[in-house]
Amino acid sequence: MSTARLTVDLDALVSNWRSLDAASDNRTETGAVVKANAYGVGIQPVARALAKAGVKRYFVAVAEEGAAVREAAGPNVEINVFSGHMRGDTDMIGDLNLIPMINSIDQMLRHVEALPGHDFGLQLDTGMNRLGMEPDEWMAVRDSALDLNPTLIMSHLGCADEPEHPMNPYQLNLFNELTRGVNVARSLAATGGILLGKEYHLDVTRPGVGLYGGLPFADATPVVRLDLPVIQTREVPAGETVGYGCTWEASEPTVIATVAAGYADGIHRLMGPRTSLYAGDIPCPIRGRISMDLIGVDITHLDEIPQGLTLLGPQQTVDVIAGNAKTIGYEVLTSLGGRMARRYKGG
Numbered sequence: 001m002s003t004a005r006l007t008v009d010l011d012a013l014v015s016n017w018r019s020l021d022a023a024s025d026n027r028t029e030t031g032a033v034v035k036a037n038a039y040g041v042g043i044q045p046v047a048r049a050l051a052k053a054g055v056k057r058y059f060v061a062v063a064e065e066g067a068a069v070r071e072a073a074g075p076n077v078e079i080n081v082f083s084g085h086m087r088g089d090t091d092m093i094g095d096l097n098l099i100p101m102i103n104s105i106d107q108m109l110r111h112v113e114a115l116p117g118h119d120f121g122l123q124l125d126t127g128m129n130r131l132g133m134e135p136d137e138w139m140a141v142r143d144s145a146l147d148l149n150p151t152l153i154m155s156h157l158g159c160a161d162e163p164e165h166p167m168n169p170y171q172l173n174l175f176n177e178l179t180r181g182v183n184v185a186r187s188l189a190a191t192g193g194i195l196l197g198k199e200y201h202l203d204v205t206r207p208g209v210g211l212y213g214g215l216p217f218a219d220a221t222p223v224v225r226l227d228l229p230v231i232q233t234r235e236v237p238a239g240e241t242v243g244y245g246c247t248w249e250a251s252e253p254t255v256i257a258t259v260a261a262g263y264a265d266g267i268h269r270l271m272g273p274r275t276s277l278y279a280g281d282i283p284c285p286i287r288g289r290i291s292m293d294l295i296g297v298d299i300t301h302l303d304e305i306p307q308g309l310t311l312l313g314p315q316q317t318v319d320v321i322a323g324n325a326k327t328i329g330y331e332v333l334t335s336l337g338g339r340m341a342r343r344y345k346g347g
């Protein structure tokens, strides 16, 4: 086995979904966001496990991802597509019964012309300036849009991972104002929004990163474990260096293990100087620069040469190594490369 192995604990994923569901208002339906290959961990096993656990409503970024969910989760779940009704997606939306989350008046016209009577949802922009109709655009078409019976109206919070940020109540108030009196299910909260409190939950929530064990859901159970096989070990005498650029020099005789993974697998070079791999509970610091396919690790203090070392697991979460690489857990997860073998536990 010379490739890194990513183990995905589907039982932990389902338990994170249940915890976020339990944290939500009783009247609220908890959906699941599985875009970007389910945050890098594998869209079909994830969708299947969540469907088995009773999840009825999925969110994806693009129609192709919706097709993967339809195949995995079956005909009876609702699949909402954030990019809306894009040119060229009509057949997929129609044939696979996807629900486009319409972003603009142009998209709405395209949708009702191409697929009259087909379900759709609406996105309103309440301040992120990313996707959705602007408030004045929406107020101009609101009555005629509502006559077409949208299944869901949603907006997205820009600062939900900062509970005290004034943007949160601002967006909530604006969304409530724009949807006052509508008789359509409403959705505002992703993981961060669920944790802000019940007034943000409305009818449907859309957790993503929390399902996969990432912040801002601090109580999440870790879902991914990443083990890197040791290819070779050597003793490096004092004064010699390890890796490209000679950035690390041994100050005493050091045993270096070369493991099979690198930045091509999504292990960002930036994390190197601050990150250790683990032999069980024992941290083993990375030495020298992370290469494309290889990483040098200091195992001088171990009694035995291990077969592999763990980068992600209960010892070290995605958010820890994200911090080491000056990024966020979302980026670490979605960067984990296609080259590594994925193994699924439970579900």
Ligand SMILES: *Cc1c(COP(=O)(O)O)cnc(C)c1O
Binding pocket: 033, 035, 082, 156, 189, 190, 191, 192, 206, 207, 208, 209, 210
């Ligand atoms: C990605 C995304 C989500 C999920 O967000 P998390 O922070 O991962 O829970 C929800 N809604 C929209 C519109 C998104 O783009």
